[in-house]
Amino acid sequence: MLRRLLLALAVCASLVLAPGITPSAEAAPKKPAKVTKVRATTNTTSLRIRWKRPKGVKVVSVCVATSPKAKRCVRSVRTRKTVITFRKLRASAGTDYYYRLRAHRGGRSSVTPWRRANLKVGKGPANQPATRAGAILHYSWGRATNATSYQLQVSPSRSFRAGVRTEGRTGRTARLTGLNGGMAYFARVRGVNGSVKGPWGPVTRIKVVTAPARIAVATYNLCGDNKCRTSDSGAWFLRNVPAWSVRKPLAGALARAAKPDIVVAQEASTKAAFHTELSGFSRGAYKSARSIYYKRSRYTSLDGGWMTLDDRGKRFATWNLLRDRRTGTAFYIVNAHLEPYKGAKLDRLRSTQTGRLIRRIQALNTHGLPVVWAGDWNSNKSNANQDAYPGGYDAPRKRFAAIDVVNSVEQTANRTNADLNSANAGIKAPRRSGDHVDAIYVPKRGVTVESWSMLANFLEGPEGREYATPFPSDHNPLVARLVVSSG
Known part of the structure; x- marks a missing residue:
C-alpha cells in the first residue's frame, strides 16, 4: 500500500516539474515549408503554374493579382493539385500579373514571394508597303494580340542580317526616308508589350524606284607617280611631260x-595627293594608286572597297556604292587599271582580268543596281588589227558586250574630241585614230549617255591645232554625262 502511494506521488511530481510535456503540445502542427520548383508558362490569354508541394502539405492556395500591393486577388484557387491554369486573362501595359503560392497545414501557412507573369504577344501582323516620291517607303499593318506598341524591321537583306533598320511605333503606320533608289527592301512587324516581344509577322518585299539621277563621271590617268617618265623616255617627252610637281596644278585645272x-x-x-586639287570632293575607295573621288555635297558613300584582278601583275580595281542625295538613286562606280601593251597574250590576260572584275562586282551587286565601269583599260580597237597583232582583240570590250555593257562614247551623238586618242603620249600633234585606252563603260539599259568629251589644252600651231605644253599627263581625261535610272 505504501509502495503504491509513493509511486503516485512520483508521477504527480514529474507532471509538475515538466508541464510542457503534454499530449496536446505534441499534437500541435508545425509551420509548413514553402512551395518549391514554381514555374509558369503563358500564352496570349492564359497562365499555367506548376509547383512541387512540400512534404506534409495537402493544400496550396494560389493568388493572381495585378500588383504586389493589390488588396485582393483577381484570380485565386485552393487546390490539392500541383498545377493550375487560369484562362481568359487580359494583358495590360507593363507587367500583366503577379502571383504567389501559399502552403497550408492545419492553421499555419508559408507563402512564396510574388513572381511576375506576362502574357505572350500574338504573332506580328502582315504589313502593307507603298512607295512615295523621294526614296520614301510607307508601311501600315493590323493589330497583334496584346501588343501596346510595334517594331518594324526593314532591311535590304532577305535574311535581315545586314543594313537592318528597326523602328518602334505606338501606332500602326511608319514612314521611312533615306532609302536607296533601285534597291529592294524586306520588312516585317512584331507586337511589343513592355519587355515582351511577339514573333515576327510575314515578310514583304518592295523595290524603291526614284527619279533618274544625272551624274558626270571623269576618268583620268594622271601619271601622278611619274611612272610614265622613265630612263628610256626621250628628252622631248621629259620636257613635254615634266615632273608631277609641275603638272599637278595643270591636271587639277x-x-x-x-x-x-x-x-x-x-x-x-596617296603621295600624289590629287584630292587637294578637287575642292569639295571626298576620296572614296583606294588601292595601289587607283583612287575614286566624289563630290560630297551630291553623294553619300554607302560602301566601297578594292579587289585583286591579277596577283602577278599587281592589277587592282576599286569601287564605291554611291547614293545620289537629290534623288536617292544608288549606283556602283568602278575604277580599273589593266595590263598594258598589245598582243594576243596580253589581250588574253586583260580578258581574264576583266572577267574577274565583272564577276566580283556582280557578286556584290545583289540588287542589280546600275554600274559605271571606268578606268584605263589599256585596250582599244587597234588591238584587233590582225596585220599588226595576230590573234589580238579588244578584250574588255568583248567581255562587257557579253553582259550588255558598252563604251559610253558609242551611246551618244553629242561627242567632243572623240577622234583623238585618249593616250596623247606627250606628242604635241594629236593622234586622230580615235583609239581610247581609257573608257567609261555603261549598261545599255538603265543608263543614258547625254554627252561624251575628251578634254585637253590646245593652241594653234603652224600645222593647225596642237596640244599645249607642258602636258598635265600623258593621258587626256574623259568625261561622260549620264542619266542613271533606279529601275
Whole structure:
C-alpha cells in the first residue's frame, strides 16, 4: 500500500516539474515549408503554374493579382493539385500579373514571394508597303494580340542580317526616308508589350524606284607617280611631260574644267595627293594608286572597297556604292587599271582580268543596281588589227558586250574630241585614230549617255591645232554625262 502511494506521488511530481510535456503540445502542427520548383508558362490569354508541394502539405492556395500591393486577388484557387491554369486573362501595359503560392497545414501557412507573369504577344501582323516620291517607303499593318506598341524591321537583306533598320511605333503606320533608289527592301512587324516581344509577322518585299539621277563621271590617268617618265623616255617627252610637281596644278585645272561629280583616277597615289586639287570632293575607295573621288555635297558613300584582278601583275580595281542625295538613286562606280601593251597574250590576260572584275562586282551587286565601269583599260580597237597583232582583240570590250555593257562614247551623238586618242603620249600633234585606252563603260539599259568629251589644252600651231605644253599627263581625261535610272 505504501509502495503504491509513493509511486503516485512520483508521477504527480514529474507532471509538475515538466508541464510542457503534454499530449496536446505534441499534437500541435508545425509551420509548413514553402512551395518549391514554381514555374509558369503563358500564352496570349492564359497562365499555367506548376509547383512541387512540400512534404506534409495537402493544400496550396494560389493568388493572381495585378500588383504586389493589390488588396485582393483577381484570380485565386485552393487546390490539392500541383498545377493550375487560369484562362481568359487580359494583358495590360507593363507587367500583366503577379502571383504567389501559399502552403497550408492545419492553421499555419508559408507563402512564396510574388513572381511576375506576362502574357505572350500574338504573332506580328502582315504589313502593307507603298512607295512615295523621294526614296520614301510607307508601311501600315493590323493589330497583334496584346501588343501596346510595334517594331518594324526593314532591311535590304532577305535574311535581315545586314543594313537592318528597326523602328518602334505606338501606332500602326511608319514612314521611312533615306532609302536607296533601285534597291529592294524586306520588312516585317512584331507586337511589343513592355519587355515582351511577339514573333515576327510575314515578310514583304518592295523595290524603291526614284527619279533618274544625272551624274558626270571623269576618268583620268594622271601619271601622278611619274611612272610614265622613265630612263628610256626621250628628252622631248621629259620636257613635254615634266615632273608631277609641275603638272599637278595643270591636271587639277583640266579636271575641274570638266565639272565632274565623280573622278576615277589611275596612277593617283596617296603621295600624289590629287584630292587637294578637287575642292569639295571626298576620296572614296583606294588601292595601289587607283583612287575614286566624289563630290560630297551630291553623294553619300554607302560602301566601297578594292579587289585583286591579277596577283602577278599587281592589277587592282576599286569601287564605291554611291547614293545620289537629290534623288536617292544608288549606283556602283568602278575604277580599273589593266595590263598594258598589245598582243594576243596580253589581250588574253586583260580578258581574264576583266572577267574577274565583272564577276566580283556582280557578286556584290545583289540588287542589280546600275554600274559605271571606268578606268584605263589599256585596250582599244587597234588591238584587233590582225596585220599588226595576230590573234589580238579588244578584250574588255568583248567581255562587257557579253553582259550588255558598252563604251559610253558609242551611246551618244553629242561627242567632243572623240577622234583623238585618249593616250596623247606627250606628242604635241594629236593622234586622230580615235583609239581610247581609257573608257567609261555603261549598261545599255538603265543608263543614258547625254554627252561624251575628251578634254585637253590646245593652241594653234603652224600645222593647225596642237596640244599645249607642258602636258598635265600623258593621258587626256574623259568625261561622260549620264542619266542613271533606279529601275
